[in-house]
Amino acid sequence: MSEPPAVAHAPSRYLTIKHAQALFEMAPESLSAEQRQRVDEIVARQRAIEQRVLASPEAQQVRVTEATIDAGVAEVMSRFSTEADFVCTLAAQGLTLATLREELARDIKVEAVLEAVSASLPAVTRQDVEIFYRLHADRFQTPERRTVRHILITINDTLSGNDRSAARARIDQIRATCSKDPEQFANQALRHSECPTAMQGGLLGPVPRGQLFPTLDAALFTMRVGELSAVLESPMGFHILRCDHIHPGGRIPLAKVQDKIHAQIQGTRRANHQRAWLKQLLHKR
Template sequence: MNNQPMTGGDGRYYLLKVAHEQFGRAPGELSSEQLQQASRIVGRQLRIEEAVLRSREASGVVIPPEQVEDAWMQIAGRYEDAEAMQQALADQGLDPVGLRAMLARELKVEAVLERVCASLPEISDTDVSLYYFSHIEQFVRPETRKARHILVTINEDFPENTRSAARTRIETIAQRLQERPERFAEQAMKHSECPTSLQGGLLGEVRAGTLYPELDECLFDLEPGETSDVLESPMGYHLLLCEQVTLATQVALEDVLPRLRDRLQIRQRKARQREWLERLLQQTASVENLAHV
């Protein structure tokens, strides 16, 4: 693989990739604003890639053909079949041979960035502990409420769901539950117009800020076993049942240690790569400026 300046094909490949990753569509389906945004991302990516491949650290890095084939298969998996992929490539002026060459180039960039991090020390238990106790507030499991609800929607197109009729229906259900609160799940299965009716209105373990504000505020004021008054949201009328309260708890260090170590290791690697890239791009810019003097 050589380090010649990139061709238009590289730009078309990255545009195809960015369009799918950022917007979930083909380049030809992007709006003019999305296309401009994608083009800016592509331009920066190409400049970075060129600088990386010309760096001293890129010397001797070789990508095995099987690694390129794995990357090819990952891309192929995004399409319904081989024909759809061929058409997408053709639409961008790409072909399988050219795409594999670009994948190899991209993999080489990733390998160089990995080489830059080779001398980094492993994150120790002490490092993890220091981070944990310095950011203890990040490791709190928030309070949750196990909740059920009953929904009667408002739709003026249907006589049984006009605002007045829906209000009458939900109040009738509320009256039944005042007498027999243990029937909440049964009433949800019979009368709720939410898909959760199949599970007796079960919303599961709910964190604050998950539901509509009108419902959220009420739910987190309820005591375990308590049913709300009739509430209204943009969906319609509701009744809420708080079945159980799980208070906020501090997550122990030993419970987060493996995942936190991985997170800190990734952050350390990204920081090293970012610093190296910034220096590399500054050096590249300085050389280009001297060339124009």
């Protein structure tokens, strides 16, 4: 199958729309003069790079099929609720389906050339992964977390039953009930807690240090499993905590992260190689 024709090296409406959305989440016509200048500079730079990439010897070995472009058009179209919306939006932005296909063909070919340039890189080995894991040990440490439930009674002097003294009396009574029967905590949370977590029996889930208000955080990380806290106060009001489980911190085993490390090394090598190739290409006379 023959390769689709590339667009001329004229200002690209497609790239202008693409970068206006990426940078400012706006249509080009809504940009300020300063924003439009920034977008135009990026588009001009990208067009210049594309021109050099597509004129390179490596580009002569790359072919973009109609099926690949069809997939690109389908991906763009999937962002719209109907095909009519898609066509109307293209028209509003000064594009037709034909010009969109041309622009996508150009984008896809540039990406394909860059992939081809880095295709000869050596494979990432098990040793590479293990060395990365050892050299970046701090990245693979998990902090201690504690699964906690809480009951909240808010303080609001303008609301009957929630002034400070009434709120304190209510939370004290709830705590007394929970102290007698710890299994009542979830039920008491459901009945009395003024936090959305009441519907889950007060469950906040596993939390690391520093996620809760300081008074709550300090208490939680001194508690034993199953222990009930004293009544604690935060800017939200009065709380009772119960520690359900302690998840110790530690190092994540290599087996659990080796695929992620492999992908990161591979991606970094590919990006560095492509940047070096582009730099050399752009400095050629």
